Amino acid sequence: MTNMLSQMGLEAALRDVGASRYHSLHPFHKLLHGGKLSKTQVQAWALNRYYYQACIPIKDAIVLSRLPDAASRRVWRQRIVDHDGEAPGDGGIARWLRLAEGVGLDPAYVESTAGILPTTRFAVDAYVHFVRDRSLLEAVASSLTELFSPTIIAERVAGMLANYDWVSKDTLVYFNARLTQAPRDADFALEYVKQHATTRAEQEKVIDALRFKCDVLWAQLDALYAAYVEPGHIPMGAFGSDEALARCA
Amino acid sequence: MTNMLSQMGLEAALRDVGASRYHSLHPFHKLLHGGKLSKTQVQAWALNRYYYQACIPIKDAIVLSRLPDAASRRVWRQRIVDHDGEAPGDGGIARWLRLAEGVGLDPAYVESTAGILPTTRFAVDAYVHFVRDRSLLEAVASSLTELFSPTIIAERVAGMLANYDWVSKDTLVYFNARLTQAPRDADFALEYVKQHATTRAEQEKVIDALRFKCDVLWAQLDALYAAYVEPGHIPMGAFGSDEALARCA
Numbered sequence: 001m002t003n004m005l006s007q008m009g010l011e012a013a014l015r016d017v018g019a020s021r022y023h024s025l026h027p028f029h030k031l032l033h034g035g036k037l038s039k040t041q042v043q044a045w046a047l048n049r050y051y052y053q054a055c056i057p058i059k060d061a062i063v064l065s066r067l068p069d070a071a072s073r074r075v076w077r078q079r080i081v082d083h084d085g086e087a088p089g090d091g092g093i094a095r096w097l098r099l100a101e102g103v104g105l106d107p108a109y110v111e112s113t114a115g116i117l118p119t120t121r122f123a124v125d126a127y128v129h130f131v132r133d134r135s136l137l138e139a140v141a142s143s144l145t146e147l148f149s150p151t152i153i154a155e156r157v158a159g160m161l162a163n164y165d166w167v168s169k170d171t172l173v174y175f176n177a178r179l180t181q182a183p184r185d186a187d188f189a190l191e192y193v194k195q196h197a198t199t200r201a202e203q204e205k206v207i208d209a210l211r212f213k214c215d216v217l218w219a220q221l222d223a224l225y226a227a228y229v230e231p232g233h234i235p236m237g238a239f240g241s242d243e244a245l246a247r248c249a
Numbered sequence: 250m251t252n253m254l255s256q257m258g259l260e261a262a263l264r265d266v267g268a269s270r271y272h273s274l275h276p277f278h279k280l281l282h283g284g285k286l287s288k289t290q291v292q293a294w295a296l297n298r299y300y301y302q303a304c305i306p307i308k309d310a311i312v313l314s315r316l317p318d319a320a321s322r323r324v325w326r327q328r329i330v331d332h333d334g335e336a337p338g339d340g341g342i343a344r345w346l347r348l349a350e351g352v353g354l355d356p357a358y359v360e361s362t363a364g365i366l367p368t369t370r371f372a373v374d375a376y377v378h379f380v381r382d383r384s385l386l387e388a389v390a391s392s393l394t395e396l397f398s399p400t401i402i403a404e405r406v407a408g409m410l411a412n413y414d415w416v417s418k419d420t421l422v423y424f425n426a427r428l429t430q431a432p433r434d435a436d437f438a439l440e441y442v443k444q445h446a447t448t449r450a451e452q453e454k455v456i457d458a459l460r461f462k463c464d465v466l467w468a469q470l471d472a473l474y475a476a477y478v479e480p481g482h483i484p485m486g487a488f489g490s491d492e493a494l495a496r497c498a
Contacts, residue, residue, distance in 0.1 A: 118468045119371070216367075218367070218485075225482070226480075227471075235468070235471065
């Protein structure tokens with residue numbers, strides 16, 4: 001395992017990881033996009049996904065704090081701008097809250113994160129800690145799921161609009177900007193890892209970082225599936241549990 | 250929410266958390282203790298639980314590094330001694346490897362942690378990060394599930410010996426020492442939180458820390474149940490998955 005991969009070889013290996021592990025393949029997404037979920041199940045998805053979205057600028061601020069030159073930081077800063085916006089009501093996080101409201105959730109409840117699954121929190125926090133504790137190269141590499149997101153976005157928007165008559169285009173407006181933001185972000189990160197992985201061992205760490213990120217996304221869907229589809233065991237206090245319902249009563 | 254609880258009131262609140270959230274209540278444990286799991290399912294449990302055990306001395310070293318006086322550190326140090334032992338083959342981690350081998354796993358595979366579920370890793374790492382990032386009071390409080398472990402240990406040992414003829418007393422020797430270690434540990438931690446929570450807000454943080462720890466334990470069993478019982482969707486690369494089996498072929 002000593003010879004370096006070519007840059008194209010590294011890119012191919014990364015795309016292979018996506019082809020076999022990206023969460024577009026997850027059964028929960030098949031149900032979501034295929035119109036097979038109830039409104040409550042879609043709400044659970046939106047509620048939990050909010051925590052991931054809300055942590056992205058935190059994660060990106062940590063990465064930014066580790067980039068040693070202003071040019072790289074100017075590029076990476078755009079990710080924070082994309083999610084926090086320029087004013088209240090602007091940016092990706094605000095658009096996710098609009099999606100959550102559009103599927104019938106109370107935005108204050110969503111913002112509180114009180115109803116999310118513990119596993120959502122652990123998986124997303126693992127991503128935030130990863131970019132803090134691992135090498136900068138691995139931190140940048142872990143963002144590379146953005147290589148694969150335009151495809152799933154297209155599938156999701158088309159599928160949800162076609163299959164849930166209570167979901168509108170306005171509800172899904174979050175995804176419009178992502179179709180240009182994600183490829184732009186991914187281009188920088190891909191070029192970065194190609195340039196900065198200077199040994200085979202570093203290239204393997206880059207690939208492992210992407211696998212880790214795929215695990216972060218997949219584990220969240222496994223937890224959603226188990227809690228809200230099958231076997232349907234909702235942990236105490238989470239959205240839809242007896243305790244949560246009692247609190248609202 | 251301004252009046253402090255009495256020390257007995259705080260203890261009662263902590264015991265209430267255990268009564269409603271401790272993982273003795275989890276469906277997976279009911280199956281495990283009741284002899285309802287296959288050997289492979291028991292192996293998955295032992296394999297994943299190993300990661301939790303292996304991280305306990307790491308977690309406790311972090312707590313120890315935050316205790317400001319030698320007297321407290323001498324007490325807390327015993328936890329590290331209990332798990333790492335005094336020599337190779339000694340201590341809780343070594344005894345868990347013996348349990349894993351006793352249920353038919355290759356100890357080298359177990360030690361590698363290669364086959365564990367991503368959610369196991371995320372949940373256990375969340376516990377390690379918690380004691381690093383939260384207040385010392387919360388870090389100590391998060392250990393208080395040890396108040397409840399003797400009961401589940403008794404249930405587990407009796408249940409597994411009665412129901413799985415391929416499980417021996419020697420396999421389960423890990424648990425013998427825990428019956429005295431856990432209460433000793435819990436006594437110190439309980440007294441510590443009673444003394445050091447000096448406002449109602451701090452008392453609530455103590456209770457929340459115990460809830461968090463219960464979530465850490467519960468989420469691991471939810472993930473085991475989903476992967477190995479129902480719906481039986483094993484993530485790529487984890488023990489029992491096609492990829493893992495192919496690697497061993």
